[in-house]
Amino acid sequence: MAANAGEMTIDTSHMDILSVAADCFEKSGFAATSIDDVARKLGATKGRIYHHFPSKTDLFVAVVRRGMAMCYEVIEPVRQLDLPPLQKLSRMAAAHAKLMIETKHFQRSVWEGVEMHRRAAMTPDQREALEELLKTREGYSALFRRELTAARDNGDLDFENLSVTNQLMFMALNSPIFWYSPRPGETETDINRLVGQIVQFALRGLGASKEFTG
Amino acid sequence: MAANAGEMTIDTSHMDILSVAADCFEKSGFAATSIDDVARKLGATKGRIYHHFPSKTDLFVAVVRRGMAMCYEVIEPVRQLDLPPLQKLSRMAAAHAKLMIETKHFQRSVWEGVEMHRRAAMTPDQREALEELLKTREGYSALFRRELTAARDNGDLDFENLSVTNQLMFMALNSPIFWYSPRPGETETDINRLVGQIVQFALRGLGASKEFTG
DNA sequence: ATATGAACATACTACCGAGTATGTTGTCAA
DNA sequence: TTGACAACATACTCGGTAGTATGTTCATAT
Numbered sequence A, B: 001m002a003a004n005a006g007e008m009t010i011d012t013s014h015m016d017i018l019s020v021a022a023d024c025f026e027k028s029g030f031a032a033t034s035i036d037d038v039a040r041k042l043g044a045t046k047g048r049i050y051h052h053f054p055s056k057t058d059l060f061v062a063v064v065r066r067g068m069a070m071c072y073e074v075i076e077p078v079r080q081l082d083l084p085p086l087q088k089l090s091r092m093a094a095a096h097a098k099l100m101i102e103t104k105h106f107q108r109s110v111w112e113g114v115e116m117h118r119r120a121a122m123t124p125d126q127r128e129a130l131e132e133l134l135k136t137r138e139g140y141s142a143l144f145r146r147e148l149t150a151a152r153d154n155g156d157l158d159f160e161n162l163s164v165t166n167q168l169m170f171m172a173l174n175s176p177i178f179w180y181s182p183r184p185g186e187t188e189t190d191i192n193r194l195v196g197q198i199v200q201f202a203l204r205g206l207g208a209s210k211e212f213t214g
Numbered sequence C: 001a002t003a004t005g006a007a008c009a010t011a012c013t014a015c016c017g018a019g020t021a022t023g024t025t026g027t028c029a030a
Numbered sequence D: 001t002t003g004a005c006a007a008c009a010t011a012c013t014c015g016g017t018a019g020t021a022t023g024t025t026c027a028t029a030t
Helices: A002-032 A035-042 A046-052 A056-079 A085-102 A104-119 A124-153 A162-174 A188-205 B002-032 B035-042 B046-052 B056-079 B085-102 B104-119 B124-153 B162-174 B188-205
Strands: none
Touching: A002 A035, A002 A046, A002 A056, A002 A104, A002 B002, A002 B104, A035 A046, A035 A056, A056 A085, A056 A104, A056 A124, A085 A104, A085 A124, A085 A162, A085 A188, A104 A124, A104 B002, A124 A162, A162 A188, A162 B162, A162 B188, A188 B162, A188 B188, B002 B035, B002 B046, B002 B056, B002 B104, B035 B046, B035 B056, B056 B085, B056 B104, B056 B124, B085 B104, B085 B124, B085 B162, B085 B188, B104 B124, B124 B162, B162 B188
């Protein structure tokens, strides 16, 4: 119990830093966020952060890793359902879009991480650290592509290029990280309705029939 | 002729800087791009840049302004065509998407400018400088919303919330600035096909019938 | 009781990058 | 030819930031 409490403290402190760091990275981006900014928002000093993370890059990567882990955690149960491809894709899309809304600050960092990698705007050590995460990301994307392909083979979807289509679909599903901001008095139902619009847009874009998308 | 040549030189030098700056901002983002980076890529030094632009912020704003001007220039002739709303929207969307591909480096800065404003990650002087541009951007967006609304009233489109839908549509149309990269040996036809896919995705997402979107 | 180490804070260093101050060169005007 | 100015280059300043080195405190183990 003592050890347990000790680990709890460690994990909590660790997670607190990650969460605040995600907030800062969301607001200002990686480059414009200073460790002191994060520390200030934590009501602490650099010492605390550098005790847990060896560098700013490692802190950022940890945020990205956590964000991507959230995606997997949310998708995994849906993925295991025994449903026809389009149905499953629809559920996966909804789960993903909702997560984007609920964990926006983390997912913004995930996005920036992907962008940093794509633009190759990194030092070698940053690149190496992100490399692993990008493979994970690719695996995640593949989960969706599988259902996309299956649904097209079924005749339930209609699109030309798989890669392009996948990009377009994810752009729509990810988009709330750019334009969503919580409304005062917003309910779970409001969010679900928002998610519904996003998924409907995406699936129709993919060529799903209106009977399916409502 | 002397005056003309002089102005030509000025404008050319000015535009050269803008173009290279756009490249740099695209690769590394505003915060991570240094004036020295831009100068180096120009084969020049800071002196040249600061002779034309009073500050890094002003340089960035100039890039954004130029990018947005390109949008208006491309859209304006299409907008004046006498076509039914959905037809016009489709042409406007195609023109916009194609411009995103062709002037990707500028449009990335436009995007970042909008993001900076939205995240309020700026000094007061930056904010003021961007304020004007954001109004221009809003006007541009309104051109599309007008056709969206008209097409829906016609029964040619089907969507719930105009604002959300507008966001989703622009996410799709803008998306090439994130994932497009020119293929070796790529032809105009290839690009047009790509644009076709993007527009098809967007219009279907908006609820256009398959008879229209093909 | 005391030693030990985790979890921080404090106080530095070193560097980088925005902005400035001051040359230097060529061009045109009178 | 010379003076004036545009269009840069060079050489600085100076504030901010990543990272480090060194306390300090508190809990736990022995």
